[in-house]
Amino acid sequence: MNNIFNLTLEEIEDYLISNNSKKFHALQLFEWLYIKRVESFSEMSNLSHDLIDLLKNNFSIDRLKVVDVQDDKDVSKYLFELHDGEHIEAVLMKHDYGNSICVSSQVGCNMGCKFCESGRRKKVRNLETYEMVLQILMIEELLGERISHVVVMGIGEPFDNYDNLIKFFKIINHPKGLAIGSRHITVSTCGVVPKILEFSDFPLQVNLAVSLHAPNNEIRDKIMPINKVYRIEELFKALKYYYNKTNRRLTFEYIMLKDINDSDECARELANLVKDMNCYINLIPYNETNNIDFKRTNTIQLMKFYDILKMNNINVTIRREFGGKISAACGQLRSKKEEL
Numbered sequence: 001m002n003n004i005f006n007l008t009l010e011e012i013e014d015y016l017i018s019n020n021s022k023k024f025h026a027l028q029l030f031e032w033l034y035i036k037r038v039e040s041f042s043e044m045s046n047l048s049h050d051l052i053d054l055l056k057n058n059f060s061i062d063r064l065k066v067v068d069v070q071d072d073k074d075v076s077k078y079l080f081e082l083h084d085g086e087h088i089e090a091v092l093m094k095h096d097y098g099n100s101i102c103v104s105s106q107v108g109c110n111m112g113c114k115f116c117e118s119g120r121r122k123k124v125r126n127l128e129t130y131e132m133v134l135q136i137l138m139i140e141e142l143l144g145e146r147i148s149h150v151v152v153m154g155i156g157e158p159f160d161n162y163d164n165l166i167k168f169f170k171i172i173n174h175p176k177g178l179a180i181g182s183r184h185i186t187v188s189t190c191g192v193v194p195k196i197l198e199f200s201d202f203p204l205q206v207n208l209a210v211s212l213h214a215p216n217n218e219i220r221d222k223i224m225p226i227n228k229v230y231r232i233e234e235l236f237k238a239l240k241y242y243y244n245k246t247n248r249r250l251t252f253e254y255i256m257l258k259d260i261n262d263s264d265e266c267a268r269e270l271a272n273l274v275k276d277m278n279c280y281i282n283l284i285p286y287n288e289t290n291n292i293d294f295k296r297t298n299t300i301q302l303m304k305f306y307d308i309l310k311m312n313n314i315n316v317t318i319r320r321e322f323g324g325k326i327s328a329a330c331g332q333l334r335s336k337k338e339e340l
């Protein structure tokens with residue numbers, strides 16, 4: 001049975017109209033789901049019995065099962081069980097500007113980035129829209145606080161689950177949905193070029209981050225298999241198209257791997273690669289894991305890399321680390337589950 005949290009407001013309106021009901025009930029339903037937060041259709045007291053029966057007979061209102069919550073200072077990890085027994089993770093980070101959540105978009109991932117624990121498990125399936133929406137809604141309720149920022153940067157390649165992702169954005173951004181401002185939402189891709197082009201036409205001002213992680217094809221080929229499909233030149237052509245259409249600043253994620261992509265020469269090459277773009281680079285200190293051989297760049301080299309970018313007038317930040325036990329970097333979440 002279709003879960004009601006899968007539907008955008010427009011889809012509920014269409015459903016109601018095609019079932020001889022009134023369009024305005026869709027907004028009432030949205031309010032019950034996202035503002036009043038009821039857990040059964042029967043509690044929707046301003047809907048008629050006939051409409052409640054229609055909804056009950058055609059939709060489930062089931063939530064996810066929270067099976068574990070682990071806290072480490074300003075970060076908490078939530079492990080959810082899905083209806084088919086699969087598990088997904090979402091990570092809450094507390095910033096001074098508000099609560100941010102890193103959402104997963106798939107069970108497993110097919111992109112196979114070499115530094116990523118999640119990439120070790122092949123994609124089992126895409127998450128449905130409701131499974132993404134409920135990660136936020138349920139954490140808000142457990143926390144008793146509002147989530148103000150969302151990054152789709154957990155397990156999975158979001159653009160490999162594009163249609164469900166777009167519906168997710170529409171629901172969480174809607175004022176009667178979770179009302180999260182589009183500029184507070186970021187989606188991260190490893191570089192699925194056709195979807196970057198498609199996303200250029202998406203009207204909401206959602207931010208785009210690209211997991212770049214290398215300044216040239218030679219290094220990127222070694223750590224990110226997607227680069228064999230979409231070369232850096234093609235990726236940057238798509239990103240320029242995206243920028244020309246949207247005028248939105250891009251973020252490049254760059255995970256610092258010792259002796260792989262962290263030399264002074266790499267920094268200069270990276271500066272040269274992005275110099276004409278309105279972007280900033282987010283350097284991510286790598287979290288070493290037992291299962292993968294990559295090592296973390298030491299702090300001196302990290303700062304040198306940062307300085308070279310700065311000297312070349314590139315906007316650059318170093319990602320704040322959260323207690324060192326959980327990483328919010330794309331795909332590094334799963335490995336941390338056992339370590340907390």
Ligand code: SF4
Pocket residue numbers: 109110111112113116117118119120154155156157190330331332
């Ligand atoms: S880093 Fe992201 S895109 Fe790459 S394998 Fe991991 S989850 Fe997939």
